[in-house]
Amino acid sequence: MIDDIKSIPVLPRLILQAATVGAIVYGAPAELRMVPDLTLSIERALQLIGGL
Structure with a gap:
């Protein structure tokens, strides 16, 4: 990937990873639950x- 060609500093890499994981987690349908006993916002958080 791009990081293999030119090294990216840690903070921008973490921000990009958080944005990517956040898009996947918050884009998932509400019916897709791992722990139904938790509220959706806590489960997604x-x-x-965990994705980071």
Whole structure:
């Protein structure tokens, strides 16, 4: 990828990764749940953290 050709600093790489994971997690349908006992916002926040 681009990082293999030219090194990207840590902070921009983390921001890009968070944006990508966030788009996938928050773009998923509400019916797609891993832990139905949690509220959707808490579950999605934990998925975002786990994706980083």
